[in-house]
Amino acid sequence: MSALPEVRMQGNRPVAPRVSGFTRPFWDALSEGRLQTTACTRCSVLNFPPRNLCRACWSRDLHWVDLRPLGTLYSFTRVHVVPGAFSADAPYTIGIVDLDGGLRLMCRLMGPVEATDLDRAVQMLVLRYDDGPLFGGQVVG
Numbered sequence: 001m002s003a004l005p006e007v008r009m010q011g012n013r014p015v016a017p018r019v020s021g022f023t024r025p026f027w028d029a030l031s032e033g034r035l036q037t038t039a040c041t042r043c044s045v046l047n048f049p050p051r052n053l054c055r056a057c058w059s060r061d062l063h064w065v066d067l068r069p070l071g072t073l074y075s076f077t078r079v080h081v082v083p084g085a086f087s088a089d090a091p092y093t094i095g096i097v098d099l100d101g102g103l104r105l106m107c108r109l110m111g112p113v114e115a116t117d118l119d120r121a122v123q124m125l126v127l128r129y130d131d132g133p134l135f136g137g138q139v140v141g
């Protein structure tokens with residue numbers, strides 16, 4: 001699978017994620033350009049964000065899988081009034097994306113987004129900050 005496209009961001013992440021022993025594989029993979037989550041070995045359900053307990057059958061037998069980084073734009077909003085940590089980025093767009101693998105997630109959307117972009121294809125991205133990655137998306141279809 002090819003690496004996610006990257007967008008170079010200014011400075012550090014507005015709020016750096018807390019990385020634990022459990023979430024480190026997610027952040028390491030994202031840093032390498034792959035979007036990952038946990039899949040249940042027992043019932044195959046994907047869990048996002050990654051979990052160590054299956055949301056469907058409560059099994060703790062999960063493993064890491066790469067997600068196909070393409071989806072469809074379900075909804076979005078343009079954020080103008082933001083918490084102080086995000087003031088340098090405002091206004092920005094937050095979208096809800098239905099990934100092709102069946103997961104729905106929320107992320108920042110880069111580039112212009114219009115109401116006519118609903119149901120269009122979204123490419124997931126690595127947002128590369130000075131202190132590490134975040135994931136985002138961009139309407140491409």
Ligand SMILES: [Zn+2]
Binds near residue numbers: 041042
């Ligand atoms: Zn399960």
